[in-house]
Amino acid sequence: MKIIRRPEAMVAWSETLRREGVTIGFVPTMGALHEGHRSLIRAGRLRSDALVVSVFVNPTQFGPGEDLARYPRMPDRDHALCRTEGVDVCFEPTVDAMYPKGYQTVVTVSKIAQRWEGERRPHHFQGVATVVTKLFGIVQPHLAMFGQKDYQQAMLVRRLVQDLNLGVKIAVCPTVREPDGLAMSSRNIYLSEEERTIAPLLYKSLKAGGEAIRKGVIEAAAVQNTMAAVLKQEPRFTIEYLAVCDPLTLEPLAQVTSKAILLGAVRLGSVRLIDNLIVSPPRKRCGKEAMEIG
């Protein structure tokens, strides 16, 4: 596996392969790789000839008071995982190489970035949109893999790619979970032992909401109450939002009549947890669908 640090060297590598007709897959990460990343890498490996993983803790997507300084950095472990998974290039630029003196350009996706995470983390998605645009320019992938865990981010990147004609296919891969249901995240290491034991309740609350929908509950407010009731079993959770949304625009729904996404964000001690679940209401055996079944 090649470790490339200079953006120009990464560009040169990708351009050579592209000219040879090689398809390039890409997994952008902030390092501290876990099983969630491994599944993105494996999905990327299956779907492309050459695979690039970037490791870059992007400062512009952290707000003041967020965890930029203490964000876990473990390059040796990351390299080992990438090697094991047959990654071709690990791209690890420095902050100065990405944002040199005189840097002054940002990419802003408006509507989809304003709610939920965007509301709680001002400028976060501008940082994400900008760094993803830059990384796509450098790595020039045909395909990039994003985790469903950061669902709003994945939808924002899809919007961005479409709007700016970046020509990269965006694949969203299922969230990988611990045996007790907690979504894998590099930030889970911030959890105390006690917090770790109750953290899976966020996913349980989403599942309870999903169960309600599958049983025919239509009103979003009722679904939200169901989710909140689960979390309120444990007073150490502070709910930031529990939302029932359109899966493409992430606008909140009043009623669930087709596929929806349940989004949850909570604080547990000093740690923020987010998770989500895609759900569909029960199929009505009538009209077009009945005909299909018939």
Add this chain to the structure above:
Amino acid sequence: MKIIRRPEAMVAWSETLRREGVTIGFVPTMGALHEGHRSLIRAGRLRSDALVVSVFVNPTQFGPGEDLARYPRMPDRDHALCRTEGVDVCFEPTVDAMYPKGYQTVVTVSKIAQRWEGERRPHHFQGVATVVTKLFGIVQPHLAMFGQKDYQQAMLVRRLVQDLNLGVKIAVCPTVREPDGLAMSSRNIYLSEEERTIAPLLYKSLKAGGEAIRKGVIEAAAVQNTMAAVLKQEPRFTIEYLAVCDPLTLEPLAQVTSKAILLGAVRLGSVRLIDNLIVSPPRKRCGKEAMEIG
């Protein structure tokens, strides 16, 4: 010559050529092509294997009350000029294809976009930066040609390409002028006959400023006075700005001790005219330079 209207068709054309190792040159325009565009096209032809000219009157770079509706459109003449000059593709997307329903992404270059034209035309450069990013994504050129006439725009695009790692070489070509010195512009057709006769005074004022610098005037304020004095011969001009700037950052200079750019913008009746001139102070025969001469 191929006329392509659908962005996806343009992408496909460029991808095929890129895979074959063909270098693609690109001249983005708003149509109403004149001799200035012709010189960009010829420069692009010389420096690339295949040449794309885009014709797109981009609504997002016009402000309210600006001339979007009356901006000259003459597709047949534009096609004829492109054919004569050996252009391979004329890319003419519709507004709906560039900004479809749900579109929500903008590219913002901050510092370089804030002064001069940016101050007088809010959102203009955001519109330019966004559409250039999109056009580069669609056309995937190796090289793009911009006119020195819109100097601030050209520097903004250079900054943008560097900041977002777009991997396009930006060539800035000299302004083409009418015999009396007026810079070619699609908007010159807005000038009345009388306005047209006095319009070259803007370039004369820049030349007077340049002459002062070449004769050893160092203080920017003195250079500005020299320029303003020329324009004040003709009361129908309203000066918007006359500036002496750093040629890369476009920050105003207090003193001219190395290469500088003189920028001018005036109103003449209902028409805005801009122009610029790159100038260097006289070489001092001492120190390093004297050694080079010796």
